[in-house]
Amino acid sequence: xxxxxxxxxxxxxxxxxLLRADELEAKPVRKKNFYIVWGAVxxxxxxxxxxxxxxxxxxxxxxxxxxxxxxxxxxxxTPVPLDHSxxxxxxxxxxLAYVKGSSTSLSSTSSSPPLYRFNSANFVVRVKAxxxxxxxxxxxxxxxxxxxxxxxxxxxxxxxxxxxxxxxxQFLFQISSYLYVDFTxxxxxxxxxxxxxVSDYYVLRNxxxxxxxxxxxxxxxxxNPQLGNVIAFSDGVLDETFWQNKGWRGGDFLSRGxxxxxxxxxxxxxxxxETETVEILQRCIATRIATTGEAYVPPVFLSADFExxxxxxxxxxxxxxxNGVFSQSRRVNPKGNTELVFCRYANxxxxxxxxxxxxxxxxxxxxxxxxxxxxxxxMEDLGFHIAKAADxxxxxxxxxxxxxxxxxxxxxxxxxxxxxxxxxxxxxxxxTVWVYEVFSDxxxxxxxxxxxxxxxYDGAEGTAxxxxxxxxxxxxxxxxxxxxxxxxxxxxxxx
Amino acid sequence: MDDCRIIELYNARDEEALSAxxxxxxxxxxxxxxxxxxxxxxxxxxxxxxxxxxxxAIPPQQPRSLKLFFARITRNLSFNRFKASQRxxxxxGEICSVxxxxxxxxxxxxxxxxxxxxEILLQLIHVFLRSLPRRECDMFVxxxxxxxxxxxxxxxxxxxxxxxxxxxxxxxxxLKRYLEEEGYTL
Numbered sequence: 206x207x208x209x210x211x212x213x214x215x216x217x218x219x220x221x222x223l224l225r226a227d228e229l230e231a232k233p234v235r236k237k238n239f240y241i242v243w244g245a246v247x248x249x250x251x252x253x254x255x256x257x258x259x260x261x262x263x264x265x266x267x268x269x270x271x272x273x274x275x276x277x278x279x280x281x282x283t284p285v286p287l288d289h290s291x292x293x294x295x296x297x298x299x300x301l302a303y304v305k306g307s308s309t310s311l312s313s314t315s316s317s318p319p320l321y322r323f324n325s326a327n328f329v330v331r332v333k334a335x336x337x338x339x340x341x342x343x344x345x346x347x348x349x350x351x352x353x354x355x356x357x358x359x360x361x362x363x364x365x366x367x368x369x370x371x372x373x374x375q376f377l378f379q380i381s382s383y384l385y386v387d388f389t390x391x392x393x394x395x396x397x398x399x400x401x402x403v404s405d406y407y408v409l410r411n412x413x414x415x416x417x418x419x420x421x422x423x424x425x426x427x428x429n430p431q432l433g434n435v436i437a438f439s440d441g442v443l444d445e446t447f448w449q450n451k452g453w454r455g456g457d458f459l460s461r462g463x464x465x466x467x468x469x470x471x472x473x474x475x476x477x478x479e480t481e482t483v484e485i486l487q488r489c490i491a492t493r494i495a496t497t498g499e500a501y502v503p504p505v506f507l508s509a510d511f512e513x514x515x516x517x518x519x520x521x522x523x524x525x526x527x528n529g530v531f532s533q534s535r536r537v538n539p540k541g542n543t544e545l546v547f548c549r550y551a552n553x554x555x556x557x558x559x560x561x562x563x564x565x566x567x568x569x570x571x572x573x574x575x576x577x578x579x580x581x582x583x584m585e586d587l588g589f590h591i592a593k594a595a596d597x598x599x600x601x602x603x604x605x606x607x608x609x610x611x612x613x614x615x616x617x618x619x620x621x622x623x624x625x626x627x628x629x630x631x632x633x634x635x636x637t638v639w640v641y642e643v644f645s646d647x648x649x650x651x652x653x654x655x656x657x658x659x660x661x662y663d664g665a666e667g668t669a670x671x672x673x674x675x676x677x678x679x680x681x682x683x684x685x686x687x688x689x690x691x692x693x694x695x696x697x698x699x700x
Numbered sequence: 701m702d703d704c705r706i707i708e709l710y711n712a713r714d715e716e717a718l719s720a721x722x723x724x725x726x727x728x729x730x731x732x733x734x735x736x737x738x739x740x741x742x743x744x745x746x747x748x749x750x751x752x753x754x755x756x757a758i759p760p761q762q763p764r765s766l767k768l769f770f771a772r773i774t775r776n777l778s779f780n781r782f783k784a785s786q787r788x789x790x791x792x793g794e795i796c797s798v799x800x801x802x803x804x805x806x807x808x809x810x811x812x813x814x815x816x817x818x819e820i821l822l823q824l825i826h827v828f829l830r831s832l833p834r835r836e837c838d839m840f841v842x843x844x845x846x847x848x849x850x851x852x853x854x855x856x857x858x859x860x861x862x863x864x865x866x867x868x869x870x871x872x873x874x875l876k877r878y879l880e881e882e883g884y885t886l
Contacts, residue, residue: 222837
């Protein structure tokens with residue numbers, strides 16, 4: 206067909222396409238309701254129907270037979286650019302897709318009783334659960350080594366602060382889905398809390414709606430909640446029905462009989478009143494302070510209210526959806542100060558860009574690598590490729606390059622993607638991971654084998670190539686890259 | 701004057717339809733012509749010819765969107781004039797770049813196209829465009845129907861020009877791939 210004829214043919218496009226293209230694009234309106242700030246819907250899913258997925262030769266990713274580090278196999282690949290029609294940063298997607306493998310689950314057989322771990326930097330509060338967000342969420346920082354945990358978010362009104370400096374009236378309680386019960390049915394709960402996310406800046410991925418969301422309430426979780434760090438009361442008395450959910454250590458807790466008022470570690474007993482539990486807790490905390498022999502600093506609620514202008518500018522930089530999506534985590538730096546670490550995500554996949562704010566000194570550290578809106582226009586849509594490949598693998602398990610699967614069980618097959626920027630150029634990497642295992646000694650030990658492949662995406666060139674580990678490390682460094690031995694059996698005791 | 705009233709004037713053979721059309725859509729049609737033709741006089745003539753063509757077309761045609769109806773006529777007239785000017789080796793505007801881009805995924809072979817084959821192609825293009833995210837589809841339409849420059853597209857969509865070029869290139873590649881997969885040889 207001559208190009209002129211094609212141009213003339215365009216005259217026959219449907220009216221609605223022509224009229225729509227003539228409209229001025231409306232700016233996305235961010236609607237802030239009582240406790241949720243929405244992200245935009247992932248538009249990348251719209252191109253799923255037409256765009257070609259990562260097509261691997263023979264549907265099995267095969268690295269070169271020649272294990273020379275300089276050899277690579279070109280993958281038959283149609284570039285799938287990151288959909289820039291979604292507002293910058295309002296991107297969804299996921300870095301991780303599990304084809305086979307189970308979620309992290311409670312596997313401890315310890316018979317130690319539930320404890321209040323108030324010797325860690327936790328708040329202890331008495332709350333009333335008033336609502337729960339309907340969807341499940343994932344944290345952005347997921348590892349390729351285990352299936353991510355889904356969380357529910359419960360809205361809690363603070364009735365009393367038992368330990369710690371906490372001047373908030375409401376927060377979101379982040380609890381693993383497998384532990385979730387309808388908390389609102391109880392008159393009150395006593396929870397030992399860890400502060401997870403500063404309000405407005407904490408971003409999670411909505412599992413159901415596949416979009417990023419931030420929240421206008423601070424988010425807390427509980428360290429090992431199944432070990433008794435959440436206790437329910439109804440009509441002022443301990444409510445044992447709380448432990449009926451199979452995820453909780455109800456068996457262990459109830460097996461103690463709940464008869465002893467306080468045998469040194471339990472803070473509640475069968476039939477005890479809420480008032481008594483609060484008194485026991487306060488006694489335990491006082492004893493802890495008295496016996497530690499050092500200053501026991503109760504936790505202080507750390508908000509993002511900075512005085513330093515640079516710190517405020519850093520917060521503005523990481524504000525969700527204004528300049529992208531950032532995960533938020535806390536850690537203690539070498540000075541002993543707690544710091545907030547924000548890590549940029551694109552399409553649900555981690556980049557190496559970070560912004561770190563020391564919460565004590567308010568000092569800000571930006572990573573050397575910074576991503577710009579320009580970078581987004583040349584990035585490959587890794588989330589799309591991951592999802593598509595995972596679908597293909599569910600139909601047919603790909604053969605690992607080194608491990609002989611004969612006689613072995615496939616324990617894990619997953620894909621994990623991330624971005625790296627080198628000399629101004631953005632690359633994407635998708636790692637496919639196999640873990641095979643064989644049980645022996647009547648199931649008392651397992652032997653496992655690890656294998657993986659890496660595909661390097663060059664958005665600017667529109668290419669996807671298999672790349673061996675050594676070449677990849679030379680190009681982007683060793684972040685997220687397996688450093689162990691290949692095809693080496695590892696003996697894992699099962700108990 | 702609303703479109704329904706203008707169409708009524710055409711139907712009534714009232715020449716006020718022409719002045720009403722020019723008043724409401726003159727600048728718009730001029731911009732459509734200007735994207736294809738670099739010469740001002742050529743643009744003005746094409747726009748004037750648009751009203752004449754519309755007068756001859758309505759009735760019996762009863763366009764649902766008057767704006768698009770005029771845009772298509774102006775576009776056709778402008779492109780015909782462009783083709784004529786190419787034969788005379790006269791320079792063109794943005795349309796030259798657009799033609800080159802289209803040429804990237806089309807051969808310029810001497811294959812004879814029949815109307816049925818073109819109809820199939822048009823259907824496939826529609827399916828393809830409707831599968832795209834809105835911005836990507838709109839950008840494609842604005843480039844290859846409205847002949848917007850990459851600069852205008854960059855401003856319109858808040859992107860850099862390089863990003864616009866890359867995005868359009870990818871869409872063309874996707875279209876080419878899609879048509880090949882559908883068995884339509886270009």
